[in-house]
Amino acid sequence: EPEVTQTPSHQVTQMGQEVILRCVPISNHLYFYWYRQILGQKVEFLVSFYNNEISEKSEIFDDQFSVERPDGSNFTLKIRSTKLEDSAMYFCASYSGQSSGNTIYFGEGSWLTVV
Amino acid sequence: AQRVTQPEKLLSVFKGAPVELKCNYSYSGSPELFWYVQYSRQRLQLLLRHISRESIKGFTADLNKGETSFHLKKPFAQEEDSAMYYCALRSGTYKYIFGTGTRLKVLA
Numbered sequence: 001e002p003e004v005t006q007t008p009s010h011q012v013t014q015m016g017q018e019v020i021l022r023c024v025p026i027s028n029h030l031y032f033y034w035y036r037q038i039l040g041q042k043v044e045f046l047v048s049f050y051n052n053e054i055s056e057k058s059e060i061f062d063d064q065f066s067v068e069r070p071d072g073s074n075f076t077l078k079i080r081s082t083k084l085e086d087s088a089m090y091f092c093a094s095y096s097g098q099s100s101g102n103t104i105y106f107g108e109g110s111w112l113t114v115v
Numbered sequence: 116a117q118r119v120t121q122p123e124k125l126l127s128v129f130k131g132a133p134v135e136l137k138c139n140y141s142y143s144g145s146p147e148l149f150w151y152v153q154y155s156r157q158r159l160q161l162l163l164r165h166i167s168r169e170s171i172k173g174f175t176a177d178l179n180k181g182e183t184s185f186h187l188k189k190p191f192a193q194e195e196d197s198a199m200y201y202c203a204l205r206s207g208t209y210k211y212i213f214g215t216g217t218r219l220k221v222l223a
Contacts, residue, residue, distance in 0.1 A: 004158075031208060042216055043159065043201060048209040056209040091159065097208070103149055104211065106159040 002026045004107035006092050012113045013082055021077045021110045023092030030097035032075045033104060034067065036060065038088040046090075049075065050097075082114045117142050119204050121214035128192050129222050136187040136217045138176075138202030147205040148185040150176055151213075154198045162200070163187070172196070192221045 005024045013019050025032050034046040048055040049067055064086075066078045075094075079086055089111050095104040118141040128134055140146055150162040162171055165178040165185060176187045185202060202214040 033210070043213040045210040045212070050209075058210075089156070095208070103161050103164055103205075105161070106151075108158040109156075111156075 002105075004092055004094050004105050006090075006107035006110050008110055009108065010111040010113070012115060015084055015114055016081050019079045019082055019086075019112060021079075021090050021092075021112070023075045023077070023107055024073050025075055025092065025094030026096075026105060027073070028096060029094035029105075031055070031095040031104070032067075032069070033093040033095070034077045035091040035093060035106075036088045037091065037109075038085075043091065046077075079112075082112075084114050087112060087114045117204060117206050117212055119202050119212050119214035121200075121202055121217050123217045124215070125218045125220065127220045127222060130194055131191050134187075134189045134192045134196070134219065134221075136200050136202075136219065138185045138187065138214060140183050140185065140202070140204050142183075142204055142206075146178070146180075148176075148178055149203045149205065149211070150174070150185075150187050151201045151203055152198050153201065153216075159201065192219075194221045194223060197221045 007022045032049040035043050037043045045058050047057040047061045064080045068076050089109040091109045092107040093104040120139045148165045151159045152162045153159050163176050174189045199216045201216045203211045
């Protein structure tokens, strides 16, 4: 079964550094998402991406964050200047865009630790 | 407001006992609801969607629009069911709203 893949699985970075989290969505999917899960808390929506632009973003997704689909396969989340509170598991997800009843598929997550 | 509520943070049951994980939602339109499971820091995996009315790993969930609930049930819990369970509501095409999750611990 096709999967969403994410790299790195774990990254430790110093506060203030830039981080890029990478995702390869399922190949025929059209919608892409980033979610965040701070340790012990719920999964939170960050941003959705369709047709090469952001469709919707949450309040969490401020100017420090950006997303990009630099080629036909990758979907990246950039955090420009990391803060301690950015430490979380970041999940990429993709969705085919077909009729209702389908769902989004999540990657295994990238665990970001900001020190 | 669109919201998913899972009132229990932790649910402990003995192996073989019935399980019910509660989920209530608030949504103005026609809801699409899902249950996701997360085993020990692994990816979120789709367990059930209400449209399919399927049973996966012995779990079932029925959408009750009158009570705005989508509780997850299993008649006989197994140790391998221990995990975090998230109820989710699809808000349009663009995002899912997750509940805070319930940790299920199945005791031997």
